[in-house]
Each structure stands twice: as C-alpha cells, then as structure tokens.
Amino acid sequence: MDKEISSGSNEDCDEIDIETEIEDTKNVEVEIEDPKVGMTFKSIDEIYEYYSRYGKRNGFAVSKKYCKRGDDGEKRYVTIACTRAGKAKIRTSNIVKLRPQTKTGCKAGLNANLQGDGMWIVRSLRLEHNHEMSPSKSRFFKQNRILEPHVQRRLELNDSAGIRMNKNFTSLVLEAGGHEKLSYLEKDCRNHMDKVRRLKLEKGDATAMYDYFVKMQADNSEFFYVLDLDEEGRLLNVFWADARSRAAFKEFGDVVTFDTTYLVNKYDMPFAPFIGVNHHGQSTLLGCGLISHENTETFTWLFKSWLACMSGCPPNAIITDQDKAMKNAIQIVFPNVRHRWCLWHILKKLPEKLRGYKEYEAIKFGIQNAVYDSLTKKEFEENWNKLIENYQLEGNEWLFGLFEDRHQWVPAFVKDIFWAGMSTTQRSESMHAFFDGYINSKTTLKQFVEQYENALAKKVENENGEEFNSLNSYIPCITQYPFEKQFQKAYTIAKFKEFQQEVVGQLHCNLSLYTQGPDFSVYEVSEDVPFGENLRLATFIVYFDKENFDTNCSCRLFEFRGIVCRHQIVVLMKERVHEIPDKYILRRWNKNVKRCHSKVIINYNNSSMLPETRRYNKMFNVFNDVADLATDCENRCDMVVEQLLELKGKLKEEVEIDYGNNKSSFVSNHHNSTTHGDGVSKSKESRIILDPVAIRQKGRPPCKRKQSM
Structure with missing residues (x-):
C-alpha cells in the first residue's frame, strides 16, 4: 500500500512541475481545497493522499493514527492526524544524550468512516495546530521526500561508474536548479544505495558472485568460470575469463606475466591476473582469479583452470616472482614453458639482503652493472665473480642462490627467445594500478566482478582508440x-x-x-x-x-x-x-x-542490467532525441509536453488496471518461489555457496595501498 501511495505522489508532483513550465503560473498546489466535514473519497489512500498534499502546502506532515474494522473484517473507520500528535516518549536512561522529540500533543486531524455506497466521508475535523508551521520547509518531512524511479536508476548507474555520492547528488541539485527544487535529500540517496547493496548481497557474497557468473555465461556461452569449494561448500578459489579475453589469448598468449601481490577485497584474497601484451604494446587481460592460499596446490588448481579455459594451449613463456610454490606449480602444469623470474622483484630485495654490509652502495652498484650491462653470458659470469671476490661475498647464501639460478632472471641468459619486450611483471603491476580506480580492500566479491567489467570496458576502449589512431594516422619517415x-x-x-x-x-x-x-x-x-x-x-x-x-x-x-x-x-x-x-x-x-x-562484441555495461533498466534506457534515448529537437522552439516544446502528459495519463490508467488484476494473482502465488532483491524469482534449489574465510596471505606489501574512495 505504501508503494502505491508513493507512486501516486510521484506522478502528481511530476504533473505540477511540467504544468508550471507550460502555464508559468503559481504553484498548482495552491488550488487544493481546504478540508471540510462531508467531503467524500473513494478510498483511505485517496484521503491520505489529499490530506498529505494539504499538509505539504501548509507546513505539516500527516500519518494514519487509527483504523477500525467491522465484523466482516473490512476497514470502517480511520483517523488521519498531524505527525506531532501524541506525547513525547523518552526511551533512553542517559539524560546527557537525549534525542530530539517532535510530539507536541497536536490535535489537528480528520476522522472518516465508510458509507453503505462504498464511499468514505469526513465526519469530524480539527484544523488548529499547537505548533509553528513552515510551508517552505515541508520538503524536509519524510513523507514528502520522494525518490523517483528515474533518480534511483541514475544513482545506481553513477555508483557503478565509481562516482561518489556527494558528486552524484550535486549533479542532481545543479540539474534541478537548487536544493529546494528536489523532492528528496542527500540522505535519502545514500539510504537508497545502501539498500541496493544490501539486497544484492542478501544471499551471501559468494552465492551472489556465483549467480552473477551463471548470468554472464547465459548471456555469452564463451564466458568461462571455475569455483573451487571446500567440503563444507565454502569458497576457496575462483577463476574466470570473458569471451574477449579468451579470444585475445589466441593472438597475444605467447608471453604472459603472473603476479599475486595485490589485495583487492575484504577477504584478503589476492588478485591473480594473467597479463599479455597486445599489438599496441598495451597490457591486456587474459583471465584472472581470486585465491585463498599461495601454495603449490592452489597455484596448480589455478593454472589448470586457466589451461582448460584456453583449450589446453599453454603460453610459450611466463614471468613470475621468485615464489617457490609458483615455480613448482608451473613445472607441474606447464613443464615445457620457459619460466622467467621478475628482475624488478629480485633487485628490490637488495636493501633487505645486503644493507648490513659496510660497502653496501658499491655492492649494489656493482650488481646492477653486472645484470644490466653484461652483453653475454660469459661477461656476466666474469663481472659477477669479480664482484663476489672484491667484496668478499662468498658466504652470502642469497647471492649464491641467485647465481645458481641465473638462467631464470639475468637478461644475458634469457634474451634468446621472444618476451614481447617484457623483463618484469610490470604488466601485472600496471594492471593493478589500473584496477585501483575501481576496487579496494573493502570490495566484496560480487562488487569486484562487477567493477572488473567496468575496468575491462575501459581497457577495451583504450585499445580501440589506439586502433583508430594507427589506421587513420601515421608517423612520418x-x-x-x-x-x-x-x-x-x-x-x-x-x-x-x-x-x-x-x-x-x-x-x-x-x-x-x-x-x-x-x-x-x-x-x-x-x-x-x-x-x-x-x-x-x-x-x-x-x-x-x-x-x-x-x-x-x-x-x-x-x-x-x-x-x-x-x-x-x-x-x-x-x-x-x-x-x-x-x-x-x-x-x-x-x-x-x-x-x-x-x-567479439561484448557490452560490458549492460551485462548485469535488469530488463527494466534496459527498457528504461531504450526509452530514455528516444526522449533525449525528442527533447533535442524541441528545445529551440517554445511551440514545439509545448507540443511535446502536452502529448507526454496525455500519454502519461493513459499509462497511469493501464498501470492501475494491471495492478488490480495482478494483486490477487500475487497473493495466491507468492508462496511458490523466493523473490530476491534483484527482482528475479529464484527457485529454492538455487545453489548456496559459503563465503570464504579472511586469511592474511604471504607476500603482501608492508604498507597499505591508498584505498579508492
């Protein structure tokens, strides 16, 4: 009933705004008739709506205080009064922190009862209030704060794009021409978005992500995902790749980098992307995962999932850090793939491993020269041995281990095959920086995969831009x-x-x-x-x-x-x-x-849209085209608004008819399924997946990343 009342209020407010623009007259609400004994209405809702509009004009809010039913169970008597009726109740024992009270014992209100012909008649009425009233502040009353459906959709769309609420609301204020022109407050917008997020995750974070993957695969059969669950059905690891990433692997999957040193969600599950390089030298995503542990077993599961996703075709070469678990998993899953260590990860450990030496700066300089400036394998070995001898580093086990594994990281030993110009996992690091604008350490799993879409869409747009530049411009010889x-x-x-x-x-x-x-x-x-x-x-x-x-x-x-x-x-x-x-x-x-x-055509932004949202966007695009054509002429503008008002009246009648027809059907059938917050009915057999347990992982940077707002 409340939803129906709000809907009616929204439409009335819309009519007032539009008619004011056409007629350029005073506020239509001035024409509301003062309440009188003997006034008749078709329903309680109609009485409430009328008295609410009257209260808004005069500066007070109303509520239903009392409703009495007859022997047949039908409502026979109703009292609608000022919200300041009754006595204040202090519900805290802390006298220092008392909450503001609104009750003043106001007696204003009306009483109505049902007649034999089905009409409601006002039997008694009291107009006098015992408190000050301010019509200009009526918009602050809760019952007058209405968040129209198109505003809700805009808030949700901007929130998905990462626009903060303060900027989101400011744009609405500027568009309306001031705060007083809006029928809602910033607090209402925040409450709505909090409600939307709660509804999205009411089934559980992991289950919501699973349902999202199912829908993505239904939209495009080439979407690939794998979930790894424990014996209790709790999520351990997840891997997924969209159709475009799978196709991109066929072009750029010869060399990939893999890195997990990036926290992205509230469960501290490391983000594990497979990154390649496209023909413009840009990073391109070839699939990614979220993992719960960084051990050989987990990496083996992830690599096997990725290999299955790419039709059993391994890359020619892969770059990782020095993690032993990664090395073991690569030997198991990719035995014939050339494995290289990230040079940057190795050299950044120099302070940690060698800071205690008196001649640290000279040692560091010598190692860098040997690594970067040795043009041949023989030259590197000579320079390294000379360095060890000059600074008496024979007993340093870390340096000894690096020399033993020199074929996996020294440029002179790895430049014999194609690496697409990559020497480090910098591609993974740059991809992490790219995702920073969309996700942070508080991101839920469901929010992560949705924001992953937004980030990926931006990557695709960047590639398309470079594609356009290469085909339509050139660098002179x-x-x-x-x-x-x-x-x-x-x-x-x-x-x-x-x-x-x-x-x-x-x-x-x-x-x-x-x-x-x-x-x-x-x-x-x-x-x-x-x-x-x-x-x-x-x-x-x-x-x-x-x-x-x-x-x-x-x-x-x-x-x-x-x-x-x-x-x-x-x-x-x-x-x-x-x-x-x-x-x-x-x-x-x-x-x-x-x-x-x-x-591969993928509309990332529309993949998770509800049918209602898609239909709304379809109509909104046409509305914009019509508005553009009519903006420059007052006559055309009046013609458009007049026809829209006529169409609005017809649609309102159809909505009321549909609501009446569907009401009884809903009452009789609503026990057969469970309706979730996304508006889609799910069967009770819908799979439930338990959320992962948050565990701090190894390899995390000692300082926290700056979190995105």
Whole structure:
C-alpha cells in the first residue's frame, strides 16, 4: 500500500512541475481545497493522499493514527492526524544524550468512516495546530521526500561508474536548479544505495558472485568460470575469463606475466591476473582469479583452470616472482614453458639482503652493472665473480642462490627467445594500478566482478582508440630507405616508434667488416652503450646472408622484443638492402591484421542490467532525441509536453488496471518461489555457496595501498 501511495505522489508532483513550465503560473498546489466535514473519497489512500498534499502546502506532515474494522473484517473507520500528535516518549536512561522529540500533543486531524455506497466521508475535523508551521520547509518531512524511479536508476548507474555520492547528488541539485527544487535529500540517496547493496548481497557474497557468473555465461556461452569449494561448500578459489579475453589469448598468449601481490577485497584474497601484451604494446587481460592460499596446490588448481579455459594451449613463456610454490606449480602444469623470474622483484630485495654490509652502495652498484650491462653470458659470469671476490661475498647464501639460478632472471641468459619486450611483471603491476580506480580492500566479491567489467570496458576502449589512431594516422619517415616505409605501413604507431628509435640509434654505430665469404658477411658493429654512470664501447657481431638477406645480431633485440635492432639496420644499409624479408615484420605488431578478439562484441555495461533498466534506457534515448529537437522552439516544446502528459495519463490508467488484476494473482502465488532483491524469482534449489574465510596471505606489501574512495 505504501508503494502505491508513493507512486501516486510521484506522478502528481511530476504533473505540477511540467504544468508550471507550460502555464508559468503559481504553484498548482495552491488550488487544493481546504478540508471540510462531508467531503467524500473513494478510498483511505485517496484521503491520505489529499490530506498529505494539504499538509505539504501548509507546513505539516500527516500519518494514519487509527483504523477500525467491522465484523466482516473490512476497514470502517480511520483517523488521519498531524505527525506531532501524541506525547513525547523518552526511551533512553542517559539524560546527557537525549534525542530530539517532535510530539507536541497536536490535535489537528480528520476522522472518516465508510458509507453503505462504498464511499468514505469526513465526519469530524480539527484544523488548529499547537505548533509553528513552515510551508517552505515541508520538503524536509519524510513523507514528502520522494525518490523517483528515474533518480534511483541514475544513482545506481553513477555508483557503478565509481562516482561518489556527494558528486552524484550535486549533479542532481545543479540539474534541478537548487536544493529546494528536489523532492528528496542527500540522505535519502545514500539510504537508497545502501539498500541496493544490501539486497544484492542478501544471499551471501559468494552465492551472489556465483549467480552473477551463471548470468554472464547465459548471456555469452564463451564466458568461462571455475569455483573451487571446500567440503563444507565454502569458497576457496575462483577463476574466470570473458569471451574477449579468451579470444585475445589466441593472438597475444605467447608471453604472459603472473603476479599475486595485490589485495583487492575484504577477504584478503589476492588478485591473480594473467597479463599479455597486445599489438599496441598495451597490457591486456587474459583471465584472472581470486585465491585463498599461495601454495603449490592452489597455484596448480589455478593454472589448470586457466589451461582448460584456453583449450589446453599453454603460453610459450611466463614471468613470475621468485615464489617457490609458483615455480613448482608451473613445472607441474606447464613443464615445457620457459619460466622467467621478475628482475624488478629480485633487485628490490637488495636493501633487505645486503644493507648490513659496510660497502653496501658499491655492492649494489656493482650488481646492477653486472645484470644490466653484461652483453653475454660469459661477461656476466666474469663481472659477477669479480664482484663476489672484491667484496668478499662468498658466504652470502642469497647471492649464491641467485647465481645458481641465473638462467631464470639475468637478461644475458634469457634474451634468446621472444618476451614481447617484457623483463618484469610490470604488466601485472600496471594492471593493478589500473584496477585501483575501481576496487579496494573493502570490495566484496560480487562488487569486484562487477567493477572488473567496468575496468575491462575501459581497457577495451583504450585499445580501440589506439586502433583508430594507427589506421587513420601515421608517423612520418625520417630516412629515404624503403624498408622504413615498409614498417610504417605495417606496424602500429607504438611499435613503429620503437623501430624508428633503432633507425636513429644506427647513427651512433660504427661498422667494420670482420670476415666475408661468397654468400655471407660478418660485421663488427661498435657502439657507445651505458655502463653505470658512464659510457663504454661495446662490439656486436652481425651475420648477414647475402642470398636470403637474413641478419642475426648478438644483441638479440629482435629475438627478445620482435624489433629489428640498430646493428642489423646499419648492416642492411651497408649491403644496399631496400626491402626487408617478411620474417622481420612480425604479425604480432601488424596493424593490418584482422584479429579475432576485436570481433567479439561484448557490452560490458549492460551485462548485469535488469530488463527494466534496459527498457528504461531504450526509452530514455528516444526522449533525449525528442527533447533535442524541441528545445529551440517554445511551440514545439509545448507540443511535446502536452502529448507526454496525455500519454502519461493513459499509462497511469493501464498501470492501475494491471495492478488490480495482478494483486490477487500475487497473493495466491507468492508462496511458490523466493523473490530476491534483484527482482528475479529464484527457485529454492538455487545453489548456496559459503563465503570464504579472511586469511592474511604471504607476500603482501608492508604498507597499505591508498584505498579508492
């Protein structure tokens, strides 16, 4: 009944606002007739609605105080009075913290009873109040604070986009033309959003997330998810990937980074994303999980789930930190995959492991030089052994272990295969930073997967923007060599810029012939390269095949990043090669390739919308178009408003008829199903999943991340 009353009040208020704009007259509520004995109404609701409007005009609120039923159970007598009727009741024993009281014993109100013809008649009436009244402040009364459905939808939409409530409400105030023009307060908006969040999670956090996954898969059969539950049915781990991420793996799944050092939810479950690099050099998500433990068993489950999602196709290479559990799981699930440790994670431990040494700064500088500036495996081993000997570090077990595992992290030992230019898990770190705008340590599981959609939609938009730029603009060539034009036409803007850096770099190279045969040449290319804070002259060996125009350089930049290096370029220029073989123009960086993941159409923002919301948006778009056409002309504006009012009246009649027809049906059938807060009836067999237990995990950063508001 309350919902029906509020709905009626909303419509009346809308009519008043619109008619005021058309007629430019005084407030329509002035025309409300003063109450008199003998007035008749069709129902109690009609009496209440009338007296509420009268009270709003005169500055007081009303409520139903008494209702008496006859022998047949029907309501026969009702009292509607001022809300300040009755005596104040002090319900606290703490006299220092007394709550404000509103009761003053006001006698104002009316009494009505039911007649034989079904009409209600006012039998007695009292108009005098014993308190001050302020009509201009009537909007603060609770019964006059109405949050219209379109406002509720807007609040929910903005909340999903991460807009804070104060800004959300301020936009409504500015649109209305001031606080006094609104029929609600900021507190009402906050209460509504709190209610929406509670309803979404009333079944339990994990169960709500499960239902969300089920709906996502129903919308798109390529959506993949796996839940890992314990014997009690409590959530342990979860993995999921949308259709676009699965398609993107076919294009960019050759090299991935994996990292779990990021807390994202109230259960302290680490976020475990699989990150790749697209043809623009941007991070792209290839699936992700939330895990409860960081042990071999959990990582094995996660890697197997990801492998099943990607149709059993493992990557060629994977970058992780030094976690032993990850290493063990990778050997179990991906035995033939090249595993590399994140260089950044290793070097950031230098202060922790070596700070106690007197010559710490010199040791740190020497390690960095050995790692970054050693061009060959032999050179690294010589520089490392010299460092250990000079500073007497033979007894340091940590450094000894790093040297034993040098093939898993030192650049000179890992640059023999393609890593898409990645040397660390910085892709995972950048993805974490990207999600920071959407999630924080208080995020629930259900909110996480919804905000994951928003973040992913932004990633897709960024990729589409770069795609547009690469197809509709270009970077001019800086030389006259045809092979530069070759790369300009083929590569995306980001990758062509990397190639041009090598073209510029060849100016600093000196070329000399080392040896020559009938069908090959070997060149020495010398270049000043950084060494610590200085420069040193480094020599690179480039092999050139005269028949096939193949080139191989000892710097291995092409093998590592997929970009032809400056040493190869200077040799090609010397040999008068005008067109580079196709093998050096990688499909991976090519902007002209029609990639399968770009053909996957997913409307992330609409995937979790209710049917009512989709219908509302459909109508709202048309309303906007009509308003744009009628805004510039007063006559067209009046015509539109007049027709809308007429349509509104017809719809109101249909709604009342539908409500009357469905009321009895609802009463007889509502026991057959359980209705949840999302407005969808779920059967009692709906699966219940227990929420995970919050457990602090290893590997967490010592300082807390700044939480998003």
